[in-house]
Amino acid sequence: MTACTDKEMALQALFDGELDPVAAASLEEHLRGCAGCRAALARLEAVREALNVEGLREVAPDRLRAKIVARTVGAPARKRFSLRDGAIGAIAAGVLAAVVAPQLAAPSLTTALVDGQVRSVQSGHLVDVETSDRHTVKPWFNGRVDFAPPVFDLKDRGYPLIGGRLDVIQRQNVAVLVFRRHLHTINLFIRPAGAAPLLKTSARQDGYALRGWRAGGLEFWAVSDIEAADLAAFEREFRTAARM
Amino acid sequence: MRRLSMPRLVFRREPAKEDQTAKERFQFLVLPHLDAAYGYARFLCREPTAAEDIVQEAFLRAYKAFGSCRGQEKAWLMAIVRNCWRDWATENGRAIPTAEPPKNAFFEPPDEETPLSLLERKSTVQTMRRCIDALPEPFREALVLRELEGLSYKEIAEATAAPIGTVMSRLARARDMLSAMLEPETEQWKKAR
Numbered sequence: 414m415t416a417c418t419d420k421e422m423a424l425q426a427l428f429d430g431e432l433d434p435v436a437a438a439s440l441e442e443h444l445r446g447c448a449g450c451r452a453a454l455a456r457l458e459a460v461r462e463a464l465n466v467e468g469l470r471e472v473a474p475d476r477l478r479a480k481i482v483a484r485t486v487g488a489p490a491r492k493r494f495s496l497r498d499g500a501i502g503a504i505a506a507g508v509l510a511a512v513v514a515p516q517l518a519a520p521s522l523t524t525a526l527v528d529g530q531v532r533s534v535q536s537g538h539l540v541d542v543e544t545s546d547r548h549t550v551k552p553w554f555n556g557r558v559d560f561a562p563p564v565f566d567l568k569d570r571g572y573p574l575i576g577g578r579l580d581v582i583q584r585q586n587v588a589v590l591v592f593r594r595h596l597h598t599i600n601l602f603i604r605p606a607g608a609a610p611l612l613k614t615s616a617r618q619d620g621y622a623l624r625g626w627r628a629g630g631l632e633f634w635a636v637s638d639i640e641a642a643d644l645a646a647f648e649r650e651f652r653t654a655a656r657m
Numbered sequence: 658m659r660r661l662s663m664p665r666l667v668f669r670r671e672p673a674k675e676d677q678t679a680k681e682r683f684q685f686l687v688l689p690h691l692d693a694a695y696g697y698a699r700f701l702c703r704e705p706t707a708a709e710d711i712v713q714e715a716f717l718r719a720y721k722a723f724g725s726c727r728g729q730e731k732a733w734l735m736a737i738v739r740n741c742w743r744d745w746a747t748e749n750g751r752a753i754p755t756a757e758p759p760k761n762a763f764f765e766p767p768d769e770e771t772p773l774s775l776l777e778r779k780s781t782v783q784t785m786r787r788c789i790d791a792l793p794e795p796f797r798e799a800l801v802l803r804e805l806e807g808l809s810y811k812e813i814a815e816a817t818a819a820p821i822g823t824v825m826s827r828l829a830r831a832r833d834m835l836s837a838m839l840e841p842e843t844e845q846w847k848k849a850r
Binding site for chain 2: 473
């Protein structure tokens with residue numbers, strides 16, 4: 414059974430969503446009464462379905478991507494994070510890290526985070542915005558950091574929200590949520606996830622426990638002088654509340 | 658080793674310079690089409706290794722010529738890929754189809770395996786790839802650009818330097834041929850009518 418010869422191109426255009434609405438409506442009307450055209454449409458569907466096998470769409474090899482990046486945009490400037498940019502950035506960052514990192518001797522992330530925690534306690538500058546109301550803390554970050562940190566009060570889970578503040582970790586503005594656990598403080602540092610993968614997700618330094626994770630394009634680091642297991646529980650509670 | 662494991666360096670965004678902006682625009686507008694460019698090149702030349710060379714050359718050219726791109730980056734890039742493929746084909750003594758095969762030309766997949774036995778097996782990536790590879794140009798590229806890379810008729814027209822009407826008829830024939838490969842029985846019955 415074949416399509417009406419004068420309708421073949423229009424059928425295909427309808428199938429591809431390229432037919433203008435008026436023509437589409439009239440063709441659909443025709444289709445109701447024409448089995449031949451319906452069969453032709455079904456064949457187009459069948460071809461598309463057959464082409465819809467996983468793996469048929471090619472993915473460029475990583476080495477090709479790396480070569481092209483290196484020879485065009487080179488090292489990309491840091492900007493908002495997406496998966497594709499992450500892949501490109503990761504290669505460039507990897508190359509740069511290998512070349513530049515040994516010469517910088519910058520403090521490790523762990524050290525920077527613990528310093529942030531200590532600084533906040535010693536200076537008494539724990540929070541910039543002191544409130545347990547997440548609806549106050551969240552908008553406070555607007556315009557102060559270029560991402561939207563998720564804010565939750567975990568009071569009924571045993572971690573009341575004290576407030577938020579701005580901090581600088583490795584020369585980058587980060588959002589900090591401050592929670593209380595009994596008499597202890599938990600600083601939750603939040604920043605956009607970088608291109609390189611998280612190298613570790615938990616650490617201990619100078620009596621502080623650290624836990625890091627990534628979700629929704631952001632990187633989270635919880636730092637506190639509570640027990641590591643207790644901090645792990647905090648991570649679970651926060652991620653449950655944030656559903657991530 | 659400890660220093661090497663230092664997680665992330667913060668690269669501050671430099672104040673926007675002219676070339677920096679072009680670089681960023683290239684990164685956001687052109688680089689994301691790398692997979693599509695590779696897929697297109699792969700089906701044009703039917704050789705994965707050559708496809709890599711073609712795509713790399715295409716991106717170098719695209720980067721140099723980015724200033725001349727006026728929107729439709731994907732179609733623009735695909736046109737460059739196509740040019741690079743043509744250059745590659747000329748250099749390597751491959752035939753580039755110059756004219757469209759006549760409408761009634763008898764078409765048979767060059768595969769030693771019959772279409773039916775292909776169909777008898779499960780439709781796998783490999784099977785489909787062979788079916789597409791068996792399509793003659795310029796029908797193959799029309800089909801690949803539309804069905805695999807999701808270009809619109811207008812974009813395909815721009816990428817392949819052909820009028821939209823031509824694109825549509827090529828696409829229709831490509832689908833006809835593919836359909837015939839996938840359902841030879843139906844096709845034979847149709848011809849017998």
